[in-house]
Amino acid sequence: MKNEKDGSRLGIIILVAGSLVFIGLASVGVIFISAKLKENEAAKVEKARQNRQALGALTAVTDQINQDLRDKIGKEDAVEGSADKAKQIEEAMGKAASKATGDDAKAMLAGQRLMASMQLYIAAYEKAYSAFMAKGGMSPASVTSHDDLNDRLALLKTFQTANQDFLENLKSVEVTYRTELLKQNVPLARAGTMARQFCLGGNIDTIISIRGTDNELCALMGQGLQLLQREWGKWKVNEEGVTVFQNTSALKSFQDLQSQIKEVANRQMQLQQNLQPKPARPDAAKLLQGRQ
Numbered sequence: 001m002k003n004e005k006d007g008s009r010l011g012i013i014i015l016v017a018g019s020l021v022f023i024g025l026a027s028v029g030v031i032f033i034s035a036k037l038k039e040n041e042a043a044k045v046e047k048a049r050q051n052r053q054a055l056g057a058l059t060a061v062t063d064q065i066n067q068d069l070r071d072k073i074g075k076e077d078a079v080e081g082s083a084d085k086a087k088q089i090e091e092a093m094g095k096a097a098s099k100a101t102g103d104d105a106k107a108m109l110a111g112q113r114l115m116a117s118m119q120l121y122i123a124a125y126e127k128a129y130s131a132f133m134a135k136g137g138m139s140p141a142s143v144t145s146h147d148d149l150n151d152r153l154a155l156l157k158t159f160q161t162a163n164q165d166f167l168e169n170l171k172s173v174e175v176t177y178r179t180e181l182l183k184q185n186v187p188l189a190r191a192g193t194m195a196r197q198f199c200l201g202g203n204i205d206t207i208i209s210i211r212g213t214d215n216e217l218c219a220l221m222g223q224g225l226q227l228l229q230r231e232w233g234k235w236k237v238n239e240e241g242v243t244v245f246q247n248t249s250a251l252k253s254f255q256d257l258q259s260q261i262k263e264v265a266n267r268q269m270q271l272q273q274n275l276q277p278k279p280a281r282p283d284a285a286k287l288l289q290g291r292q
Contacts, residue, residue, distance in 0.1 A: 047101045047102065050099060050100060050101055051100045051101060051102070051104045051105075053099065054095075054096040054097070054099040054100035054104065054105075054108070055096065055100070055104070057092070057095065057096055057099070058092050058093060058095075058096035058108065061088060061089065061092035062089055062092065065085050065088065065089065079125075079126055079129050079130065080126070080130065081126075082122050082125070082126045083119060083122050083123040083126050086115055086118065086119050086122045087119060089115055090112050090115035090116050090119065091112075093108045093109070093111045093112035093115060094108075094109070094112045096108045097109040097112060103186070103190075103194070106181060106184045106186055107181070107194060107198070109180075109184065110177055110180035110181045110184065110194075111177070111198075113180045114173065114176055114177050114180060117169075117176065118169060121162070121165055121166040121169045122166070124162040124165065124166070125159075125162045125163060125166045127162075128155070128158045128159035128161075128162040128163075129159050129162075131155050131158070131159075132152065132155040132156055132158075132159045135148075135151060135152055135155055136148075136152065137152075137221075138221045138224055138225065138261075140228060140235070140237050140243045141237040141241060141243075143228065146229065146232050149225055149228055149229045149232070150229075152225055153222065153225050153226070153229075156218060156221055156222055156225065157222075159218060160215065160218035160219075160222075163211055163214045163215060163218065164215065166211060167208065167211040167212065167214075167215070170204065170207055170208050170211060171208060173198075173199060173202075173204050174195045174196065174198070174199045174204070175195075177194075177195045177198050177199075178191045178192055178194075178195035181194055181195065206271055206274060209271055210268055210271045210272060213264050213265075213267055213268035213271065214268070216264045217261060217264050217265065217268070220257055220260050220261045220264065221261065223257055224254065224257045224258075224261070227250065227253055227254055227257065228254075230250075231245065231246075231247060231250045234246040234247055234250070235250070
């Protein structure tokens with residue numbers, strides 16, 4: 001019994017499961033341009049100019065990273081280099097904070113510290129994903145032995161754990177960001193508002209949903225590897241790249257899993273394509289252009 005050629009290449013499907021986890025964090029810079037300054041008009045204008053310049057430097061970095069990632073969606077692996085990109089954003093936020101004033105500086109500094117705390121999870125995610133894919137992922141054609149399947153299941157478990165840890169970290173972003181603002185003596189009510197705006201502008205809910213689809217993919221891939229394991233010696237990949245099963249019911253199960261993996265991967269890709277940093281204030285675009 002034969003499985004469809006394209007559908008047998010499960011290792012390729014998962015490549016659309018790229019990590020755009022920090023794309024929304026670019027919006028930190030457009031959330032707050034301090035407006036409640038009590039200095040004279042000239043001082044207010046000068047501080048607004050400084051903040052726009054700091055914001056421009058930050059968005060130049062994050063916009064380029066985000067565009068590079070968006071260009072990869074559905075075409076190539078977007079996970080590789082995620083930790084390095086997160087570090088670049090952290091450093092850009094720190095530089096911007098050093099040049100900004102007021103709540104803008106505090107918002108950027110809080111963003112820098114948030115990115116620093118998140119890097120451990122991003123690095124673990126990238127490492128676990130890369131190790132699983134380097135072994136061959138879900139591609140039956142790359143399986144060389146029964147022990148190979150055991151190794152892949154172990155690597156997949158590590159990736160699933162890293163993704164779940166990352167997901168839990170993302171769920172705490174608002175609390176973490178608010179805490180960092182409070183450390184800088186931002187009043188509690190103001191810190192709460194800024195943290196909510198940060199999550200809104202950063203599409204954090206969508207990013208959490210993307211990590212949820214990774215959990216779905218891990219579960220389905222685990223079932224696929226276990227099926228190949230149970231049917232060991234009763235399937236092969238022929239010269240045309242088609243996975244051939246002796247057992248009809250095993251073939252159907254494998255095809256069903258392929259269909260489900262493709263559906264989840266396509267849903268994840270759509271979520272990624274929908275990620276666009278959103279200004280939390282309607283006048284943010286004007287402020288970016290210097291029109292107050």
